[in-house]
Amino acid sequence: MRFVILSRSRRLYSTRRLVEAARARRHTVAVTDTLGYQMSVATRRPELLYQGKPVGKVDVVIPRIGASITHFGLAVVRQYEMLDVFCANESQAIARSRDKLRAIQVLSAHDVGLVPTGFARGKDQLRSVINLVGGPPVVIKLLEGTQGAGVVLAESRQAAESVVDAFASINQSILVQAFVPEAEGEDLRAIVVGGRVVAAMTRKAVEGEFRSNLHRGGSARAAKLTPDERRTAVRAARALGLSVAGVDMIRSSSGPLVMEVNSSPGLEGIERATAVDVAGAIVEWAARKARPGPMRDRVRR
Ligand SMILES: Nc1ncnc2c1ncn2[C@@H]1O[C@H](COP(=O)(O)OP(=O)(O)OP(=O)(O)O)[C@@H](O)[C@H]1O
Numbered sequence: 323m324r325f326v327i328l329s330r331s332r333r334l335y336s337t338r339r340l341v342e343a344a345r346a347r348r349h350t351v352a353v354t355d356t357l358g359y360q361m362s363v364a365t366r367r368p369e370l371l372y373q374g375k376p377v378g379k380v381d382v383v384i385p386r387i388g389a390s391i392t393h394f395g396l397a398v399v400r401q402y403e404m405l406d407v408f409c410a411n412e413s414q415a416i417a418r419s420r421d422k423l424r425a426i427q428v429l430s431a432h433d434v435g436l437v438p439t440g441f442a443r444g445k446d447q448l449r450s451v452i453n454l455v456g457g458p459p460v461v462i463k464l465l466e467g468t469q470g471a472g473v474v475l476a477e478s479r480q481a482a483e484s485v486v487d488a489f490a491s492i493n494q495s496i497l498v499q500a501f502v503p504e505a506e507g508e509d510l511r512a513i514v515v516g517g518r519v520v521a522a523m524t525r526k527a528v529e530g531e532f533r534s535n536l537h538r539g540g541s542a543r544a545a546k547l548t549p550d551e552r553r554t555a556v557r558a559a560r561a562l563g564l565s566v567a568g569v570d571m572i573r574s575s576s577g578p579l580v581m582e583v584n585s586s587p588g589l590e591g592i593e594r595a596t597a598v599d600v601a602g603a604i605v606e607w608a609a610r611k612a613r614p615g616p617m618r619d620r621v622r623r
């Protein structure tokens with residue numbers, strides 16, 4: 323089959339591994355820079371060009387769309403969908419998960435544990451949201467944050483209010499979340515591929531830090547999930563319509579709580595921690611789904 327990976331660079335670990343995995347399974351694979359596409363839209367005649375040439379026959383697209391180019395990247399994925407090419411994640415699902423607030427709103431309609439989360443705009447409204455989630459300690463998060471940047475723990479009301487005021491004064495959208503102390507600086511990431519958990523790890527924060535991000539020095543280890551955690555991860559991915567997803571959860575005293583679902587989960591941390599061939603699992607699943615014939619059941623939203 324002919325695979326196309328949408329990625330800013332072929333040197334990125336995840337991209338390299340997907341290429342390796344596809345080649346090892348005798349597929350042809352091209353890495354294309356998401357920003358190298360041109361498209362034209364006309365009635366019943368969508369066109370997609372890469373570096374000036376029509377894309378030709380493609381069987382599977384694996385989108386790895388970075389947050390900074392979400393809008394354009396999604397347009398490229400959508401154009402492939404218009405051309406009836408199978409995409410490992412649908413553009414709609416990627417869009418749904420990219421917006422943190424939208425994602426938890428969607429998840430809240432499903433049987434998935436969530437960290438109590440408040441949202442508002444403006445200083446005064448945000449102050450009252452602190453109470454809505456149960457009062458301090460609270461975690462305050464920049465809506466656009468990533469890798470633990472813009473995630474602050476406020477232990478007292480005074481601290482919470484000053485953080486809220488500070489973000490509001492620079493017009494940043496934020497979420498206010500109940501702090502889950504039992505997490506003890508640890509979170510759980512499960513990789514879901516085609517409705518199945520293929521690998522899972524815990525990430526533990528360095529001493530004195532509550533954010534477990536690997537970019538903040540956290541350390542990863544393979545994890546064994548409880549049936550409840552496994553179900554939660556699969557349900558969260560399904561609720562957002564993602565076939566490939568990294569589901570981040572915290573282990574609370576009342577069970578797993580989903581924090582976030584990522585549509586382009588990084589493969590390096592999880593493959594190193596678990597020694598699972600996650601790239602291979604993605605490629606095999608996508609090749610199976612994209613195969614023409616009666617096996618094919620593609621959902622269009
Ligand atoms: N409500 C909470 N209670 C306890 N710990 C939390 C809570 N929210 C976040 N954390 C810790 O902080 C870390 C960073 O938070 P989060 O994942 O929400 O932000 P991020 O990593 O910056 O965003 P993204 O995952 O989108 O890159 C989590 O991995 C978790 O360890």
Ligand SMILES: [Mg+2]
Nearest residue numbers: 469470570582
């Ligand atoms: Mg995170």
